[in-house]
Amino acid sequence: xxxxxxxxxxxxxxxxxxxxxxxxxxxxxxxxxxxxxxxxxxxxxxxxxxxxxxxxxxxxxxxxxxxxxxxxxxxxxxxxxxxxxxxxxxxxxxxxxxxxxxxxxxxx
Amino acid sequence: xxxxxxxxxxxxxxxxxxxxxxxxxxxxxxxxxxxxxxxxxxxxxxxxxxxxxxxxxxxxxxxxxxxxxxxxxxxxxxxxxxxxxxxxxxxxxxxxxxxxxxxxxxxxxxxxxxxxx
Numbered sequence: 001x002x003x004x005x006x007x008x009x010x011x012x013x014x015x016x017x018x019x020x021x022x023x024x025x026x027x028x029x030x031x032x033x034x035x036x037x038x039x040x041x042x043x044x045x046x047x048x049x050x051x052x053x054x055x056x057x058x059x060x061x062x063x064x065x066x067x068x069x070x071x072x073x074x075x076x077x078x079x080x081x082x083x084x085x086x087x088x089x090x091x092x093x094x095x096x097x098x099x100x101x102x103x104x105x106x107x108x
Numbered sequence: 109x110x111x112x113x114x115x116x117x118x119x120x121x122x123x124x125x126x127x128x129x130x131x132x133x134x135x136x137x138x139x140x141x142x143x144x145x146x147x148x149x150x151x152x153x154x155x156x157x158x159x160x161x162x163x164x165x166x167x168x169x170x171x172x173x174x175x176x177x178x179x180x181x182x183x184x185x186x187x188x189x190x191x192x193x194x195x196x197x198x199x200x201x202x203x204x205x206x207x208x209x210x211x212x213x214x215x216x217x218x219x220x221x222x223x224x225x
Contacts, residue, residue, distance in 0.1 A: 008149075043217060043218050044201075095154060096214060099151055
């Protein structure tokens with residue numbers, strides 16, 4: 001079983017729609033959780049950290065369910081520039097474990 | 109924000125040769141740097157953790173004699189792929205943790221695309 005599992009997609013979503021991604025992780029000792037985005041052939045960039053209480057950053061909302069060991073990301077009012085691969089990342093310490101990513105394409 | 113550079117950005121080499129990739133933190137000192145490898149349509153896989161002045165810690169399945177890591181200063185780590193083979197062709201990305209910043213925040217370099225012919 002992979003340490004971090006994500007639906008690889010692709011998700012093709014019309015502009016303005018809301019889209020949600022989920023991710024599950026196997027290491028119950030994980031302490032930190034993140035969503036990164038990665039554009040084609042580029043390095044990953046931190047989108048947001050994920051906290052147990054849930055957190056929001058503009059159009060992006062992240063949720064963490066420790067009991068079920070899953071993390072979610074919600075994108076509202078999607079923009080063309082949101083097209084990317086979204087990587088779920090968990091960390092028991094300073095090391096990061098990446099999911100394979102979910103490919104999102106926003107369609108005009 | 110903190111900037112990490114990698115050089116070269118792209119390299120093509122012949123099978124059997126060695127390739128050195130540099131990772132530099134440009135505006136901060138890095139206690140720890142990490143080296144990742146990403147094959148097409150796959151996740152980033154951590155290869156090794158590099159601490160300044162000490163030996164790197166390699167992840168299971170990563171050959172330390174093949175992937176030589178040197179972390180000579182707080183701003184520079186190098187990864188040398190020795191006796192490269194076509195199956196080593198991949199996207200190599202480094203990241204760094206700032207001395208001053210939170211330990212969980214890694215700053216990624218732009219990556220080096222290695223093609224071994």
